[in-house]
Amino acid sequence: MADRDRLIFTSIGNPNTALSSPPKGKMMETEAPVTSSAVEQHRHEFPILGFHHVEFWVGNAYQAAHYYRAIHGYSIVGYRGPETGVRDRASYALQQGHVRLILTSTLEPTGAIADHFKLHGPGVRDVAIHVPDAEASLEHVVENGAEVVAKAAVAEDDRGKWKSAAIKAYGDTIHSLIENPDTMWPPPGFRVRSDSIARSIGLERIDHVVANVMLGDMDRWVEFYERVFGFVLLRHFDDEAISTEYSALMSKVVWDGTGVIRLPINEPATGLHKSQIEEYLDFYRSPGVQHLAIATSDLVATVTAGRERGLGLMSVPDSYYEEVPTRVPDLNVDVETIKRLGILVDQDDGGYLLQIFTRMMQDRPTFFFEFIERRGAIGFGEGNFKALFEAIERDQAARGNL
Numbered sequence: 001m002a003d004r005d006r007l008i009f010t011s012i013g014n015p016n017t018a019l020s021s022p023p024k025g026k027m028m029e030t031e032a033p034v035t036s037s038a039v040e041q042h043r044h045e046f047p048i049l050g051f052h053h054v055e056f057w058v059g060n061a062y063q064a065a066h067y068y069r070a071i072h073g074y075s076i077v078g079y080r081g082p083e084t085g086v087r088d089r090a091s092y093a094l095q096q097g098h099v100r101l102i103l104t105s106t107l108e109p110t111g112a113i114a115d116h117f118k119l120h121g122p123g124v125r126d127v128a129i130h131v132p133d134a135e136a137s138l139e140h141v142v143e144n145g146a147e148v149v150a151k152a153a154v155a156e157d158d159r160g161k162w163k164s165a166a167i168k169a170y171g172d173t174i175h176s177l178i179e180n181p182d183t184m185w186p187p188p189g190f191r192v193r194s195d196s197i198a199r200s201i202g203l204e205r206i207d208h209v210v211a212n213v214m215l216g217d218m219d220r221w222v223e224f225y226e227r228v229f230g231f232v233l234l235r236h237f238d239d240e241a242i243s244t245e246y247s248a249l250m251s252k253v254v255w256d257g258t259g260v261i262r263l264p265i266n267e268p269a270t271g272l273h274k275s276q277i278e279e280y281l282d283f284y285r286s287p288g289v290q291h292l293a294i295a296t297s298d299l300v301a302t303v304t305a306g307r308e309r310g311l312g313l314m315s316v317p318d319s320y321y322e323e324v325p326t327r328v329p330d331l332n333v334d335v336e337t338i339k340r341l342g343i344l345v346d347q348d349d350g351g352y353l354l355q356i357f358t359r360m361m362q363d364r365p366t367f368f369f370e371f372i373e374r375r376g377a378i379g380f381g382e383g384n385f386k387a388l389f390e391a392i393e394r395d396q397a398a399r400g401n402l
């Protein structure tokens with residue numbers, strides 16, 4: 001492993017990331033030197049507590065909320081709409097472990113949400129970031145070139161208050177900066193609901209959020225996160241690493257230096273046929289969030305519970321599992337079990353990870369979820385890219401888009 005990576009992990013001591021070298025595969029060196037002092041300086045300038053929540057703008061938030069409760073195990077913990085004095089939209093706040101989602105749909109034929117839905121279909125509007133001081137954070141990002149979507153404002157109800165601001169990110173996506181000292185959830189203004197029906201499938205927290213951007217734009221967005229948030233480049237995968245016979249992509253991962261924020265950014269690369277990133281861009285009609293990875297500490301239990309409820313998952317060819325004992329000698333789970341459940345597995349020097357990808361969450365081939373269990377590994381399943389892409393391409397071919 002590179003000394004600078006070791007410096008980060010030893011200086012910060014993140015319990016979620018064991019000391020590790022980069023995963024196997026054709027990974028290129030990070031471009032900017034990362035030192036522990038650089039990370040400490042960044043943390044001083046722009047302290048970040050982690051992902052706060054993710055808001056989706058969808059066509060029918062009521063039904064989406066019930067889908068995520070029934071299949072993914074989220075509790076519906078809050079509601080905001082006409083009954084609470086909001087006339088133009090309805091929102092449902094969901095929670096499972098530390099994962100917080102908002103699903104919003106418009107009640108009107110025009111306006112920002114209607115326009116967003118018409119263009120993109122259902123999708124992520126806001127990847128909200130938890131900060132200790134919204135005003136100071138906004139000042140810092142604006143000084144570094146961020147475009148303001150919402151100035152800092154206080155929202156409150158009889159439960160308490162929080163402060164938030166928002167800036168523009170890729171496409172129509174925004175980053176809210178949420179100062180929420182009492183960790184209120186649902187947000188102020190929502191009517192609190194108790195949910196006795198939901199049964200968790202063990203989802204615990206957001207591990208990473210992946211963006212797809214236009215061809216040639218990946219470096220520009222990496223530079224944006226470096227400049228605006230002080231993030232640093234963690235990984236760089238070239239198109240040879242992440243390619244199949246047919247399609248390819250390039251990916252760079254920026255992170256906050258501690259592991260509470262990890263943002264892979266993909267752009268399409270040339271293959272024999274249309275890349276899956278291109279397919280996303282064609283149907284989402286702009287850059288946007290491709291998937292959210294949610295961490296669980298027991299992926300076998302999560303997937304078993306999900307499958308019992310009809311959770312749609314990407315299929316994996318049986319042949320994938322023949323190499324698993326060689327590729328992942330430390331694996332502590334029965335290969336037949338992960339084969340039956342369709343779980344992927346990858347190893348780096350820190351340990352291994354288990355991961356699985358859902359089918360698309362809507363009719364457009366745009367957004368999906370990943371569930372991930374890290375057993376020491378800090379990568380993103382690079383060794384699985386080929387197997388994963390082959391699975392994705394089978395589905396893409398079935399839609400006539402390959």
Ligand code: FE2
Nearest residue numbers: 210293370380
């Ligand atoms: Fe991922």
